[in-house]
Amino acid sequence: MENKNTVQNGRVRVAVDAMGGDYAPEEIVKGAVLAAKKEDVEIFLVGPPKLLQQELAKCKVSNGSYVHIVEASEFIKENESPVDVIRRKPNCSVAVAAKMVKSGEADALYSAGSSGAVAISAIQFIGMLDGVYRPALVGSLGSFAPDTVMVDLGANVDCKPDQFLTFAIAGSVYAKRFLNIADPKIALLSTGSEETKGNQVVREAYSLLKSSGLNFVGNIEGGDILNGRANVIVCDGFVGNVVLKFYESIGGYAQVWTEQKLRKHPPLRALARLLFKSLFPATKISGETEKQSGGILWGVDGVVKIAHGASRARQIANGIESAKEAVKAGVVESMKSELARFNQGGKS
Amino acid sequence: MNVEEQIKDILARITRVDKSIITRQSTFKEIKADSLDVVQALVAVEETFGIEIPDEDAQKFQNFGDFVSYVESRLPQKEKV
Numbered sequence: 001m002e003n004k005n006t007v008q009n010g011r012v013r014v015a016v017d018a019m020g021g022d023y024a025p026e027e028i029v030k031g032a033v034l035a036a037k038k039e040d041v042e043i044f045l046v047g048p049p050k051l052l053q054q055e056l057a058k059c060k061v062s063n064g065s066y067v068h069i070v071e072a073s074e075f076i077k078e079n080e081s082p083v084d085v086i087r088r089k090p091n092c093s094v095a096v097a098a099k100m101v102k103s104g105e106a107d108a109l110y111s112a113g114s115s116g117a118v119a120i121s122a123i124q125f126i127g128m129l130d131g132v133y134r135p136a137l138v139g140s141l142g143s144f145a146p147d148t149v150m151v152d153l154g155a156n157v158d159c160k161p162d163q164f165l166t167f168a169i170a171g172s173v174y175a176k177r178f179l180n181i182a183d184p185k186i187a188l189l190s191t192g193s194e195e196t197k198g199n200q201v202v203r204e205a206y207s208l209l210k211s212s213g214l215n216f217v218g219n220i221e222g223g224d225i226l227n228g229r230a231n232v233i234v235c236d237g238f239v240g241n242v243v244l245k246f247y248e249s250i251g252g253y254a255q256v257w258t259e260q261k262l263r264k265h266p267p268l269r270a271l272a273r274l275l276f277k278s279l280f281p282a283t284k285i286s287g288e289t290e291k292q293s294g295g296i297l298w299g300v301d302g303v304v305k306i307a308h309g310a311s312r313a314r315q316i317a318n319g320i321e322s323a324k325e326a327v328k329a330g331v332v333e334s335m336k337s338e339l340a341r342f343n344q345g346g347k348s
Numbered sequence: 349m350n351v352e353e354q355i356k357d358i359l360a361r362i363t364r365v366d367k368s369i370i371t372r373q374s375t376f377k378e379i380k381a382d383s384l385d386v387v388q389a390l391v392a393v394e395e396t397f398g399i400e401i402p403d404e405d406a407q408k409f410q411n412f413g414d415f416v417s418y419v420e421s422r423l424p425q426k427e428k429v
Contacts, residue, residue, distance in 0.1 A: 087403065
């Protein structure tokens with residue numbers, strides 16, 4: 001069946017993997033109930049019905065109205081291989097949720113479970129857009145570089161050179177849709193600005209990007225990440241994830257370091273603490289805004305949102321909300337049309 | 349199309365390598381197939397030929413030739429063209 005991605009009765013239908021996450025199913029169900037208070041969303045909690053009914057009862061919500069239960073007796077545990085989704089547990093909660101997106105029964109999939117298992121479910125049961133090999137995670141750099149996004153942030157640790165092309169297209173769509181940049185400048189993150197710098201995959205990716213017709217401005221180095229030279233910084237998921245976590249850690253370390261330096265000057269120390277408290281959420285790389293947890297898997301033929309495993313109910317509710325907004329914003333359709341233009345030789 | 353060509357098509361489509369580089373001696377590593385590619389190929393082959401390939405058998409494949417020979421051995425005689 002085709003992915004219809006049709007919003008029914010003005011409500012976006014989100015299939016929630018109720019068994020994925022460190023605090024599943026309790027916090028997932030609570031978060032879903034919170035999210036369902038909005039008028040434009042309908043939730044399908046996927047997991048063992050008896051267990052989910054008990055959790056819903058704790059929230060004083062019965063299975064009905066705009067929170068429904070969809071049966072999946074199995075789920076992927078943290079110590080299991082993500083690939084098991086395909087061969088051993090094709091009817092686990094995340095796989096069933098993915099199949100609902102594929103069949104058109106849901107508009108989006110949301111999971112706080114194993115990222116690998118979610119990505120594999122998306123690839124196998126929803127499918128990739130034409131020309132895309134694997135999904136990618138895109139994130140905005142926030143206040144320090146408000147007009148810059150990075151991709152991939154960790155979905156693809158080992159990459160083939162042509163994956164960088166689809167990363168560039170995904171980043172461009174993100175920059176256009178969420179940052180309102182008309183013609184985003186794309187750069188490749190490397191160890192030097194020259195074409196010959198970087199490992200073999202990066203050098204091959206450079207050649208592909210250079211001849212792609214995209215708005216490719218060449219290589220940038222780590223020191224250029226925040227200076228605005230590029231709107232879309234392309235790298236493999238290994239590098240992207242290291243940069244992401246380092247970047248997100250800067251605020252906390254800078255605060256500790258500053259407070260230690262000012263320990264003999266209590267008024268200045270208090271002032272510094274106040275400044276850090278108000279300023280340094282800025283170092284969080286975001287999905288679309290700071291309040292949202294996790295990110296969209298770009299390149300999948302349907303909206304798939306991955307949440308942090310440690311998400312609590314409030315973050316789950318925010319994540320479901322952002323999955324809903326992604327459906328409404330038509331991110332999959334935008335990606336499809338950019339890919340089509342690119343495949344036809346037009347400029348993305 | 350014979351079994352070998354069909355499996356080659358499946359593998360080339362999933363890994364997005366040029367079909368011509370796949371030989372019976374090619375290892376999955378040589379054709380840059382990661383664990384997900386291999387599992388997707390196994391599922392696609394199972395669906396195409398209507399057979400089941402247990403993990404313990406799949407783990408013994410050293411190269412593409414082993415994969416093809418195994419599938420051929422599981423098919424009724426008339427389908428092994």
